[in-house]
Amino acid sequence: MLTIRPATIADAALIKTLITELAEYESEPDQVRITAVDIARDGFGAEPQFRVLVAEWSSEPVGFVLFFHYYSTWRGAGLYLEDLFVRPEFRRRGIGTSLLAGVARAAEGENRTFVRWTVLDWNACAVGMYRALGADFLDEWRTVLLAGEGLKKLVARDG
């Protein structure tokens, strides 16, 4: 019933839809600024910046995972998982774990020794799933983001 397959450029609109559904689940639907055109160009153009696996249940798309290269100065080459999503009505069937297993196999095939990602602290379901897989939670580390005016000011600083 379940198939995990690499996405193609024909999936750009589907990926945009799934990204938006995930943002809605995270109560942040207005945060999605990228378009299907961005996804087609950035994921499936001359210099792909990410890869996507799509999960299908009886040929119906039900989830996705989006990931790219990461480099740790402690561990060397790894993968970073930016998004993992399964549509609510298809949860509790192991689809999320199968998508993660696809990423784990990509890591193994490229001699990348770890997969890193983030999870919302209130998402107990996901936290429990990751813990069951043997993942570590690096709770000493805070995530920092610099964008917009702050980034512009910094660019101008040493001009």
Added chain:
Amino acid sequence: MLTIRPATIADAALIKTLITELAEYESEPDQVRITAVDIARDGFGAEPQFRVLVAEWSSEPVGFVLFFHYYSTWRGAGLYLEDLFVRPEFRRRGIGTSLLAGVARAAEGENRTFVRWTVLDWNACAVGMYRALGADFLDEWRTVLLAGEGLKKLVARDG
């Protein structure tokens, strides 16, 4: 007095030394598994997986920043800063901010709209510096890492 310059393959041993000094500062000196050979191959080979800027004070190397591409499904293309370090005796001279400004300029030059990184929660000095620059702290997000046996089991799961 201060120069920020892109690293070359000749800096691989220096970068390894600075990475180790940073891990010592973070009380995790045994976590550094990568070698100068790994750094030369992964950073300065056919397919560079990261870039490094070196800070020099009167031609003496005093710090570095290591970064690579990141892709956000909300914001599109950005940069991820994996390591930022200034030797203790050269702190409080704005060197860290100048290294960050170098990364901000790299982002601007490539139409990348944000820089993302993590900071140890007890590093009040760094947290204060990032806050002063206008950075956001994404404290709802927990960092997760899957490696070693957990990753191997997942690879075997759907085999």
